[in-house]
Amino acid sequence: MGDGTGTGTGTGVGTATDMSPATGAGGDGFITLDGVEKVFQVRRRTGLLRRERREVRAVDGISFRVARGEMVGYIGPNGAGKSTTIKMLTGILTPSGGRLRVAGIDPSRERTRLAHRIGVVFGQRTTLWWDLPLRDSYRLMHRMYRIPDRRYRENLDRCVELLDLAELLEVPVRQLSLGQRMRGDIAAALLHDPEVLYLDEPTIGLDVISKAKVRQFLKELNTERGTTVLLTTHDLTDIEQLCNRVMVIDHGRLMYDGSLEGLHEVGESERMLVVDLESELPPIVLESEGAGGGPALRAVKVEGPRQWLAFPAAASAAPLVARIAADYPLVDLSVREPDIEAVIARMYESAP
Amino acid sequence: MAADEKVPVTEVSEAFPFPERSRLLEGVRAYGLIMAMWVRSTMAYRASFAMTLFGDFAVTAFDFATILLMFTHVDALGGYTLPEIALLYGLSATAFGLCDLLLGSMDRVGRRVRDGTLDTLLVRPVPVLAQVAADRFALRRLGRITQGLLVLGYALVSLDIAWTPLKVLMLPMMVVSGAAIFGAIFVAGAAFQFVAQDASEVQNSFTYGGTTLLQYPPTIFAKDLVRGVTFVVPLAFVSWLPALYVLDREYPVDLPQWVAFLPPLVAVACWALAGLAWRTGLRAYRSTGS
Numbered sequence: 001m002g003d004g005t006g007t008g009t010g011t012g013v014g015t016a017t018d019m020s021p022a023t024g025a026g027g028d029g030f031i032t033l034d035g036v037e038k039v040f041q042v043r044r045r046t047g048l049l050r051r052e053r054r055e056v057r058a059v060d061g062i063s064f065r066v067a068r069g070e071m072v073g074y075i076g077p078n079g080a081g082k083s084t085t086i087k088m089l090t091g092i093l094t095p096s097g098g099r100l101r102v103a104g105i106d107p108s109r110e111r112t113r114l115a116h117r118i119g120v121v122f123g124q125r126t127t128l129w130w131d132l133p134l135r136d137s138y139r140l141m142h143r144m145y146r147i148p149d150r151r152y153r154e155n156l157d158r159c160v161e162l163l164d165l166a167e168l169l170e171v172p173v174r175q176l177s178l179g180q181r182m183r184g185d186i187a188a189a190l191l192h193d194p195e196v197l198y199l200d201e202p203t204i205g206l207d208v209i210s211k212a213k214v215r216q217f218l219k220e221l222n223t224e225r226g227t228t229v230l231l232t233t234h235d236l237t238d239i240e241q242l243c244n245r246v247m248v249i250d251h252g253r254l255m256y257d258g259s260l261e262g263l264h265e266v267g268e269s270e271r272m273l274v275v276d277l278e279s280e281l282p283p284i285v286l287e288s289e290g291a292g293g294g295p296a297l298r299a300v301k302v303e304g305p306r307q308w309l310a311f312p313a314a315a316s317a318a319p320l321v322a323r324i325a326a327d328y329p330l331v332d333l334s335v336r337e338p339d340i341e342a343v344i345a346r347m348y349e350s351a352p
Numbered sequence: 353m354a355a356d357e358k359v360p361v362t363e364v365s366e367a368f369p370f371p372e373r374s375r376l377l378e379g380v381r382a383y384g385l386i387m388a389m390w391v392r393s394t395m396a397y398r399a400s401f402a403m404t405l406f407g408d409f410a411v412t413a414f415d416f417a418t419i420l421l422m423f424t425h426v427d428a429l430g431g432y433t434l435p436e437i438a439l440l441y442g443l444s445a446t447a448f449g450l451c452d453l454l455l456g457s458m459d460r461v462g463r464r465v466r467d468g469t470l471d472t473l474l475v476r477p478v479p480v481l482a483q484v485a486a487d488r489f490a491l492r493r494l495g496r497i498t499q500g501l502l503v504l505g506y507a508l509v510s511l512d513i514a515w516t517p518l519k520v521l522m523l524p525m526m527v528v529s530g531a532a533i534f535g536a537i538f539v540a541g542a543a544f545q546f547v548a549q550d551a552s553e554v555q556n557s558f559t560y561g562g563t564t565l566l567q568y569p570p571t572i573f574a575k576d577l578v579r580g581v582t583f584v585v586p587l588a589f590v591s592w593l594p595a596l597y598v599l600d601r602e603y604p605v606d607l608p609q610w611v612a613f614l615p616p617l618v619a620v621a622c623w624a625l626a627g628l629a630w631r632t633g634l635r636a637y638r639s640t641g642s
Binding site: 040041087090091092093094096108111112113115116118120122125127129130131132136140143144145172 | 386392397472475479638639
């Protein structure tokens with residue numbers, strides 16, 4: 001059980017820890033954002049004719065650099081500015097302020113030129129052709145991006161093999177399952193050899209097996225081809241399994257940029273001890289053994305004979321278990337790893 | 353030397369896969385690619401395609417049936433005989449049908465903005481206008497054109513016109529320019545949907561409403577309305593003005609005869625304005641995201 005979780009190396013807000021393999025960036029990153037802002041004018045009807053104008057700062061001065069070949073998770077609650085950032089990085093939206101470069105290109109000015117060098121997967125919007133066999137969608141990409149024939153065949157063969165698409169190529173997209181379609185979408189975004197791949201919620205709605213396949217593929221893509229990957233997700237397992245680096249955004253600001261372990265430290269993360277007692281008892285109380293006093297753990301939830309006890313992720317579980325076993329009629333127990341979701345939720349709460 | 357030059361050309365295109373290309377040609381090419389996909393999609397449901405093709409033909413044919421019905425009670429409508437009205441009708445219906453075939457789903461821009469699928473078009477390396485224009489390309493719309501051409505054929509057979517080469521040339525000119533003028537309205541209407549996403553009905557009143565208007569002679573409408581569709585939304589250039597020249601008729605609003613030859617120029621001007629509107633609309637979308 002992860003003893004390493006407490007020894008984080010994260011350095012908190014504002015420090016980009018460069019964990020890219022070999023291809024570390026000198027000076028400008030492959031993706032560079034300097035004080036990028038996006039301000040929307042929202043008009044709301046307040047009366048019959050009266051309208052209220054309000055400024056919404058969806059992205060409020062974000063700066064970061066991503067080196068070529070990095071794999072970065074970009075997380076935040078709904079409306080935090082994740083999608084807006086991705087839309088600016090892909091050239092869909094024009095920033096209101098700041099400087100933004102992807103592969104040396106200003107996305108909003110040279111959107112179509114950039115399009116040749118990036119791949120985009122919108123988790124909830126397929127770009128595949130509903131009524132046509134999967135292969136037809138790929139043929140369209142082939143011609144639309146003017147991919148040289150040989151490269152197209154190589155890329156398609158590789159995607160088909162790694163994403164397990166061989167059986168699906170002749171099947172109309174409408175007959176594919178959600179997981180199959182997502183794999184199909186990812187392949188479609190990679191046929192033109194993009195240097196960077198943006199994935200917006202790539203595993204949303206997928207079953208466990210499909211999620212694993214997608215993650216495995218992205219990992220291989222990153223290590224073998226050196227493709228830079230930036231993904232937004234609500235599923236933090238994606239981040240845990242894929243990304244060395246995580247960025248947390250809330251209210252349009254970058255709250256954290258660093259390693260996942262560091263996030264636990266910054267967020268004062270806790271592990272959870274789930275104990276089954278012989279009978280229903282009042283919440284377990286354990287005083288700290290050290291001098292400082294204060295409880296060593298706190299009961300989060302009690303449900304019949306089962307209790308959920310939280311303790312700092314850095315602390316060792318063994319002495320706690322021993323003491324509980326000594327004082328209480330313990331039947332069974334399990335330890336749950338720090339819930340990164342809770343960590344992040346706490347981070348949002350503590351935000352100004 | 354000449355043989356030497358041939359080899360590097362292919363190499364250059366390998367090394368620089370994204371040379372600058374004409375946006376217009378790129379757009380037309382992308383339109384063709386997407387159109388082909390829609391045609392193939394349609395052919396996945398052949399029976400449904402056949403039925404809707406016939407349906408489109410039948411529904412539009414009712415329009416002309418209405419006119420035929422009127423002529424069972426009167427001999428002339430606004431001073432025009434049935435073959436003359438058939439000419440107006442056929443020209444307008446064919447021009448509109450051609451435009452509807454090529455750009456008929458442009459009014460879906462608003463919906464694409466609302467459900468966010470417009471973003472998937474913006475990350476492709478081809479013009480968005482071409483992608484939107486080819487969206488849901490539907491061959492069934494040939495039904496409308498067929499109907500228009502049939503009526504036009506009837507008019508040409510039954511009319512007694514002193515044909516000159518100029519008058520003959522004017523027929524294809526009218527259809528193409530007319531389709532282009534309608535097309536500009538489609539594009540401008542689509543551009544407006546970036547601002548007001550539920551405005552597709554406004555556009556429809558000009559396009560579908562416009563073609564119905566043009567199917568009747570201008571003499572039956574109020575002068576102000578005729579002036580409006582001449583000078584404001586130049587629908588009169590689609591069929592009325594040039595057709596009245598072919599028919600040797602006076603235009604109800606006082607205009608010199610040479611305006612009958614203006615439709616191509618009017619079409620170009622309309623497209624310039626529509627293109628500007630489109631750029632403005634797309635820029636507004638990209639700065640507001642809604």
